[in-house]
Amino acid sequence: MARGEELFAAIRGEAPSLFDRNRWVGQVMDWCMRNEEFKLRLFRFVDVFPSLSTDESFTRHLAEYFGAEDQDLPAVLKWGARSAGRGGKLGAAILNRFIRHNIEAMAHQFILAEESEKAVEKLNKLRQDGFAFSVDLLGEATVNEEEAGQYVESNLALLRGLDEAQASWESLPGTGPAPDADWGHAPSVNLSVKPTACYSQTRPQDFEGSVAAILARLEPIYEKVIGMGGFLCLDMETWQTKGITQELFRRLRSNHRDYPHLGIALQSYLRDTDGDLADLVAWANREKSSISVRLVKGAYWDFETIRAGQNGWPSPVYTRKAETDAAFERHARKILENQDICHLACGSHNIRSIAAVMETAAALGVPEDRYEFQVLYGMAEPVRKALLSTAGRVRLYCPLGEMIPGMAYLVRRLLENTANTSFLRQSFAEGEATERLLIDPAEQIPHDESSAEVNVASPSMAGGSGDLPPFRNRPAVNFALENEREAFRRALAEVRGGLGHVYPLYIGGEERKTEKLADSVNPADPEEVVGRVCLAGLPEAEEALDAARRVFPAWRDTPARERAGYLLKAAELARQRRANLAAWQVLEIGKQWDQADADVAEAVDFLVYYAGEMLRLEEGPVIGEVPGEENRYVYQPKGIAAVIAPWNFPLAISCGMAAAALVTGNCVLFKPSSLTPVTGRLLTELFRDAGLPPGVFNFLPGPGGSIGEFLVSHPDIALIAFTGSMDVGLNIIRRAAEPRSGQSLVKKVVAEMGGKNAIIIDDDADLDEAVPQVIASTFSFQGQKCSACSRVIVLDTVYNLFVNRLVKAAAALKIGPAEDPANTLGPVADETARQKIFDYIELGKAEGELLFTGEIPRGRGWYVPPTIIGGIRPDHRLAREEIFGPVLAVMRAADFDQAIAWANATPFALTGGVFSRSPAHLDRARREFNVGNLYFNRPCTAAMVGRQPFGGFHLSGTGTKAGGPDYLLHFMDPRVITENTMRRGFAPTLPGNRGDATPVS
């Protein structure tokens, strides 16, 4: 690779300033590369740094991040962290200023300027040095429409400034045909935009809506670019929005056929890119529209890997660096081969990759105006210099904007530079031999195995039970994939085609019709009957109980392995029926696509997880080992279980409670919620089709007053598994405690009730994360989750900023039928719920101050607007009572102490959250924020089976954890069986004792 050698020769002895150990930043980078723990702390500190607005906060964080005695630290940080607080206010201020100065210098390494004017000055200078540029405005995390609009406006203002400036620019020299253009062919003004920043509600499942909304905002930018003869490039962000960006590119290009200066970034680390690039080139040929591709390797590798791992999706990125490098060369070749229609911008700092592009272009005879080189501002200065002197056509990607939005960019760059696999690190920091750095990456990929399906961090629980594999959560459907969206649309259409059927009871293995029917309706249009369900009366309930009683001994004695087998079969059926089971919930209870799908996935998880758990518990451990005695701890089912289910997770929670009861050997009488009986019936069909013996599972829809009461009070019901409101739950507990005549057992109640969940927003919280995640926790599925956030407790110093962004984010939410994926909120469950929530909104207005309430669609649906009420104090009813709807109480706390005290000041203890980047505050919350499920820096909803076993205490429930390792124990009675194993003075050998027999005396 002669070109590579030449480039290396040109830069010999030079190092990028980032690795210059004579500078603070170089020293710190050096530490990062030697010490992973320090690197983690430093990057986290850099991340939180812009939000540390006072000396006190700065010093405290410095001590928290770097103050531990055993830490290996660069001198200045060590001194700073350990003397933090000792030098009084003056000391803190000096320290603050010193470190702030250095971190800002680090940011300015990569960020051209904070304001446009300064940026124009610097761009002038870069052009004088012979570099072209592409500018990128930081601030891509837009959480509401005002911010998205500002992003667009700021881009337009920037363009206006550049338009003025360009009048005085001399074009960069080149051999192309247009002397006024840079290099004889390229526009001087080149703007890069992040498409998703243009629309705060970009959602893969709402592909069309997202594309249309972004396009409407991009058009004015592109028209301005066209008007000034510039170039626009669409940056590529994460894999989830890749399809949206590509579609935007096609539409923008088609809308302005005659203007060729539009580019799109493609990422070579994505496995999809071969196919995407082929499609794009084919499209360009079909449309006879030339295109420009900025080829990069990709900046979100860690994020993509983690996101895929958390969702159980195959990783979209290659897992070997050489694969990415080889793909980059392959993609570059493909573009160069199609140079008649396709222009290449080679975005790399890797000399091997750059040289490969140069050599391929030369071999294919590609004219100079069909490709250029691009590097990031502040990176690899020697490489860009060498490129300028050899190729001449070098463009610097120059971000500009404020520090806070700039931190995400800075952290990406720091990660990139310090990664073990980074070309820059290997070349400049580690002095890797040139020959090794120039090896063809294709040769470095092992041929005997492919990482095509390697799932790097797929979640799985350690060790499977029996011969079951380790438990893995069912991956969520990925609605970024068109085939998944299409499958869901099809399922919705099929379900709609089958509305209005009559559903019988299921008793003793037989379908049973009754005269009395109840309609289940679509909450988005209560005149639409989803299904008509037969209602059980007391005779049917008696019959079901009889059937269960008859089969109980046989079911109890069925080996646990066999019982678990039925659950696994039901799980398999649920997997096959997944889209259908979800689509029913969309229509029956108004769940959004992703929410409905998550419900089905959770049901499958419960089935599989509890099957595994039962196998683990089956044998029962031997305990208390002493010679001559065997003590076996075993479990047996309680008997007949009543499962009384809620409507908000009509499949998942029903299935979880029923599966736990069944697999532990109990027989089940299942009463679905009267708002979701059709989904209840679908659960019944899963168990029926899995082949459960008749009578083991019985479906008894009916009114709470009669069937519910029967199930709670009958003396033969041993166990009641209930999820629902606190009032009903407490009533069940009370009723269950009263023994009836003929009752020979104490009823067990497993009750999961309500919550009044709070999220604390600390003064150093990342608001780009906190705002959307509080929105998701509060408003997803209209706030009708017991885990939903209903209080947000905000520290005084960030109150105005947070609440302002939050209110505007709520205003951007779309409300309408859950069938339409554009809507984030749908209808609430029924008219009673609607009225109750409206009453609470009125109460909130009286107790506090209405900060926001949305518009609801006209028509028949049971809609409630998302509402935010401020000025709420702990003694207000709005801070204490569960509302179960899209209503958020905002509380302003003086400090973290008060925030924790307020968070705990309700009778509930279900979920809670903290957004904070203070390790000490998180530790404090760990100890003192007293809830069953506590979440840091993420939403307080969406618990996963096996990962976040779910349930609370106090008035939130009886302290059980659905989806956790001890849940099944609540469905069984433990027994201990002790045998004297000694005969005539000898006993079997104890484990660990190698003798033939144990002499006891």
Ligand SMILES: Cc1cc2nc3c(=O)[nH]c(=O)nc-3n(C[C@H](O)[C@H](O)[C@H](O)COP(=O)(O)OP(=O)(O)OC[C@H]3O[C@@H](n4cnc5c(N)ncnc54)[C@H](O)[C@@H]3O)c2cc1C
């Ligand atoms: C002008 C310009 C514009 C850019 N625009 C974008 C953009 O729109 N979107 C975007 O995402 N990025 C963009 N980038 C950033 C770019 O993706 C990174 O700078 C680039 O990945 C660095 O690659 P390199 O060839 O310089 O370095 P190298 O060190 O050779 O390669 C780094 C690449 O290898 C990947 N990698 C590291 N380890 C592994 C592994 N184990 N398995 C597989 N791959 C691995 C990294 O993720 C990274 O992509 C842009 C860069 C430039 C220069």
